[in-house]
Amino acid sequence: MKLYQSSSSPNSRRVRIFLAEKNIPVTIVPVDLGAKEQFSAAYRAINPRSVVPTLVLDDGTAIGEVTAIWRYLEEAHPGQPLLGTTAKDKAQVTMWERRAEQEGFAVVMEAVRNTVAGLKGRALAGPHAYEQIPELAERSKLRAQNFYADFNEHLKTVPFVAGEQFSAADITALVTVDFATGGLSMPIPAQHTALQAWYDKVAARASAKA
Amino acid sequence: MKLYQSSSSPNSRRVRIFLAEKNIPVTIVPVDLGAKEQFSAAYRAINPRSVVPTLVLDDGTAIGEVTAIWRYLEEAHPGQPLLGTTAKDKAQVTMWERRAEQEGFAVVMEAVRNTVAGLKGRALAGPHAYEQIPELAERSKLRAQNFYADFNEHLKTVPFVAGEQFSAADITALVTVDFATGGLSMPIPAQHTALQAWYDKVAARASAKA
Numbered sequence: 001m002k003l004y005q006s007s008s009s010p011n012s013r014r015v016r017i018f019l020a021e022k023n024i025p026v027t028i029v030p031v032d033l034g035a036k037e038q039f040s041a042a043y044r045a046i047n048p049r050s051v052v053p054t055l056v057l058d059d060g061t062a063i064g065e066v067t068a069i070w071r072y073l074e075e076a077h078p079g080q081p082l083l084g085t086t087a088k089d090k091a092q093v094t095m096w097e098r099r100a101e102q103e104g105f106a107v108v109m110e111a112v113r114n115t116v117a118g119l120k121g122r123a124l125a126g127p128h129a130y131e132q133i134p135e136l137a138e139r140s141k142l143r144a145q146n147f148y149a150d151f152n153e154h155l156k157t158v159p160f161v162a163g164e165q166f167s168a169a170d171i172t173a174l175v176t177v178d179f180a181t182g183g184l185s186m187p188i189p190a191q192h193t194a195l196q197a198w199y200d201k202v203a204a205r206a207s208a209k210a
Numbered sequence: 211m212k213l214y215q216s217s218s219s220p221n222s223r224r225v226r227i228f229l230a231e232k233n234i235p236v237t238i239v240p241v242d243l244g245a246k247e248q249f250s251a252a253y254r255a256i257n258p259r260s261v262v263p264t265l266v267l268d269d270g271t272a273i274g275e276v277t278a279i280w281r282y283l284e285e286a287h288p289g290q291p292l293l294g295t296t297a298k299d300k301a302q303v304t305m306w307e308r309r310a311e312q313e314g315f316a317v318v319m320e321a322v323r324n325t326v327a328g329l330k331g332r333a334l335a336g337p338h339a340y341e342q343i344p345e346l347a348e349r350s351k352l353r354a355q356n357f358y359a360d361f362n363e364h365l366k367t368v369p370f371v372a373g374e375q376f377s378a379a380d381i382t383a384l385v386t387v388d389f390a391t392g393g394l395s396m397p398i399p400a401q402h403t404a405l406q407a408w409y410d411k412v413a414a415r416a417s418a419k420a
Contacts, residue, residue: 049309057298063301063302064305065304065308067308068301068304069301072301075297075300075301087286088267088282090281090285091273091278091279091281091285092271092278094275094281095273095275098275098277099259099275123349124353128353128356130349130353133346135343135345135346136343136345139333139340139341143338143340
């Protein structure tokens with residue numbers, strides 16, 4: 001298996017941490033986003049959306065979208081499950097991972113892409129060009145603050161985002177915090193001590209370096 | 211099992227069609243969105259995000275988010291699989307369902323919520339109030355047109371959205387077309403004949419009436 005990815009891409013990191021937790025070996029193929037390599041004909045033949053990451057199986061099948069790559073890896077390598085075990089567990093992980101993604105990760109991404117000068121005219125990843133909307137970026141920053149507050153409340157009640165076990169939901173929430181800190185200068189506010197304690201715990205895992 | 215839902219909610223319909231395809235019986239509990247019942251204390255105790263649908267299991271476990279409800283139903287009722295069978299299949303369904311959702315369904319939802327007078331101050335579902343952004347709604351409509359064009363190209367190459375079999379990806383794409391048609395007066399453009407042929411085929415299934 002080959003993972004086409006970028007070391008600076010938060011979506012790529014969601015897959016790298018997943019691989020590290022499950023100890024699955026892959027060949028890493030760097031895609032140079034700075035040089036716009038994702039728009040090259042060679043990469044578009046692998047992923048027509050021109051986004052990273054993409055997992056390419058040994059038979060040539062290309063899988064895009066983080067949750068789809070995770071699904072393949074979990075089904076093909078069921079050891080150290082990160083997407084839940086029982087039907088109920090799996091649903092809880094899916095729910096909380098999606099909430100972390102929709103209320104956190106995607107919101108931070110939206111704020112960054114609608115703000116950064118280098119992404120002018122490229123407010124959304126993918127093959128189509130869209131202009132930035134500054135008002136949307138402001139709303140996204142407000143949503144990111146609400147994400148912090150809501151997840152702080154939640155993490156007063158459970159040790160990990162989806163409940164009792166570390167899961168993919170923690171990976172998305174961890175990458176969201178680091179992305180907000182680095183990309184928006186929005187670290188966890190000091191009053192959110194439950195969220196900070198959870199963060200310190202998951203950031204200390206070896207996989208977080210991936 | 212109880213499904214808290216609204217007959218007018220496109221996200222609820224994604225679950226109703228899934229249930230109909232798999233022939234799983236549930237007790238339907240209507241939530242009156244017009245009367246803002248989703249914000250009642252009783253419903254917030256079931257789903258703190260104040261959104262529909264929510265699946266409540268016999269042990270009281272509440273599952274929100276369409277993809278999480280689907281995951282539970284697929285794992286607990288594996289007959290008539292709609293989320294794929296092999297690891298590779300499951301990844302393809304996840305990828306294409308997500309693309310239909312992110313490039314289609316969520317885009318139409320964004321256009322509607324940032325436009326409709328009755329949703330002023332409620333531009334995003336959930337517990338927090340956000341103002342509408344008209345410029346965003348315009349961008350969403352442009353994205354919806356790109357969704358139609360991109361999926362038309364894709365459906366020239368495969369009979370169903372995720373490949374050879376009907377799957378959850380078709381459900382999301384079908385509900386997206388009906389939502390765009392009803393909510394934005396944006397039916398499939400006449401030139402997209404592959405998309406229209408796919409639509410006619412899936413809309414003719416008995417489950418589409420759900």
